[in-house]
Amino acid sequence: MTLRISHTPTRSREETFSALFGASFDRVYAFVLFRTANTHAAEDITAEVFARGWQKLRDPGDNDAAQAWLFTTARRLVVDSYRSRSTQPISQLAEVAHPQSPSPEIAALTNERLALLQRCLHDASERERDVIGLRFVARLRNRDIASLIGTSEGNVAKILHRTLHKLRDRLSAEGYRLEDGQEERS
């Protein structure tokens, strides 16, 4: 994991936890939003993840251990939320995440891409979606993902490669093309 939180002996637990929140919140929230497709659930689950972290993390300044614990807990709470919550179309997420989009054109494109991603990952397994979310949204390294989901680093790469191929095929079926660095919809 790339982020480091400086932890000096003069920092209190409150300050260290606040720094952990600042360094980790965006990625935990985005990962939960990616997995739940529900902004209200994402806010609620993320708050719960950090509240439990406050209770249970022995040393919030141990960044590697804290990050692993936060994403493990986030994954568990996401699974729990499936049993009790309904999801909203991911096409609504961009509007909520970026309520002040600079132009209707960009907002529409953003919504379209998020809806397309949701459709293309619909047939992916829970593990495949977890790996994609942890690598691309949470931006964890493969070795950290391997540790989180209990497999080898090489297997994480295989899952990523396989899921990317599936996604590309679905994008093609949806009429999406990316050529020479430029994206086009046919």
Place this chain on the structure above:
Amino acid sequence: MTQTGIETFTMRLDAMIDRALSGDQRRDASVDDRAFEAAHFIAGTAADLLPSASVRERVWQRTQARMSTRGARWPLASLVTPSRFGAMPITLFLMLGVLVGAAYAIPLIPSIFGVIEPSAVAILQSDRGQALNLSQTVAGVTITADHVYVDSRQVIVKFTVQNPPADPGQPFNQGQQVAAPLPTGGLSLTDEQGRSYRLLHGAESPVMQGTVWKGEPLAAIYTFDASHIPADAASVTLRLSIAELRGVPGSGGVRYGVTGPWTFTFVAPVSRYL
């Protein structure tokens, strides 16, 4: 595939994904095109899931409320660690945080300044802050630290993001490289002793300006807790660091992050007038 082959494949795929996440659209012959194209699609889309400053503030308040009712399983950690708060009971600290958070949760001025504290704008508009005019350009994006104001309660910093004069920017984005609102990542304020100042409020244009954005330089005002500053300090040396900008539009409305950091070190006088 041999063990060496697996490791090579893993490294190449990992490097390709890193480049996709940084917005680098050059193809890599060592990774097949299908994986490359899908990786770029996800990387561009994932950036739109990142939270705004108001979401960050709202969830932090909700987290603090839950923290105050549960307590830490490791409460002794804060007592054995020397700190400014010393032996202050942890519950009193958290109750104070919840009360302050609840006060700011009241939507007094919801549409004009977003989650920003209105007094921060008033202070800067009344020229009580100190002009900095420190600019730094990283990866073609220039950030200027414009103003700072410090008193015993708060540190207010205003900065703007603008294209370098020779860069025409993105035509579909009002001539700007960075889209509005201005989502920043890894924003931190520290002092010479390495102490980190806790972020209290923040807002970015055009939320801050309350008007339709017409391509003017994007601005942000952030307020930090100043409890680290000694009561008798006449000035303080601070270091503002912005690790990443996340609203850089690419083709097809994709938003990429630009990795900094942009860092500014400055000395600010501590105001005696609250």
